[in-house]
Amino acid sequence: MHGSTQHIEYLLRLADNPLVLGQRLAEWCGHGPALEEDLALTNIALDLIGQARLVLSHAGRLEGRGRDEDAFAFRRDAGEFRNCTMLELPNAGANAGGAADADYAVTIVRNFLFSSFQALQWEALAASADGELAAIAVKSLKETRYHVHHAAEWTIRLGDGTDLSHARVERALAGLWPYAAEFFAADAVDRALADARIGVEPASLEAPWRAGVAEVLHEATLEVPVASKFRSTGKFGVHGEHLGYVLAEMQFLQRAYPGGQW
């Protein structure tokens, strides 16, 4: 079976989100705020990279040009990546510092906003006409529900915690919120795949996402931020400045030693 160009494009959008966020979360390895959280984050990172591997391998088979998961992950340049921009932002947040300034509130809020979206996406894709994708969705949904649980619990603890934790999670939310609009942006690819019952119309996930997110934010004593006109465009291949740095680290080995195995 060969897939259309649009089908491959759609799969890359699905795969690059967990791939790039998994890479960002892996940066916490050995630097988590407590041993238990360090392990939790690396578990989640590995879940996400595992999801990306399955979807990329599937895309490679459908494409039929001999590209495997590694070719997609390690030998594409930034402009060919299709992740939403929120997921490539540094762990310190959109506008701040380097790895040393990594902010746990940013990681928790990003994981919460994204996994809440991704869970709805997998739920819908479990009924995809693409049987392989449906199977991946069913498997991944269990993992993603746990990611939602983990991030929601921490969002509530930090939001409804001390003055300092509340202020930091509020700042993280304000910084990340404008990037969430991109989850629901659609173009001809999304519409064609939704029409073919392979994909899901992103806009159809917005109302349930808002409801789920608002419920947790309320419990966390946080206000739902007001909508902004800002629109990020990573899923259409137009990224911010940060993705290049993610790829430089992630792809270094395969760029320096092409085809290297160990």
Next chain:
Amino acid sequence: MTTPEWPLFEVFIRSKQGLDHKHCGSLHAADAAMALRMARDVYTRRQEGVSIWVVPSIAITASDPDSKDEMFDPAADKIYRHPTFYRLPDEVDHM
């Protein structure tokens, strides 16, 4: 300034249905709900379990190692307390 330490919890894992929960370690967490979730991440990454219990370590009353002799040694020579003189049918496993 001292950072208050999260309290310690003991973690018990049931490896499969029908077996009992076994103590497998401990961890620090702010409360029981967090301890349960963390136990999942720390102790069941390699499919070790199907059920988890967490118990505040402070809730456990332990025997004193110094009174080990008077507590346990007197049982050493009471061989008649062991049910080893019965012949068991083959069908009875795990006695």
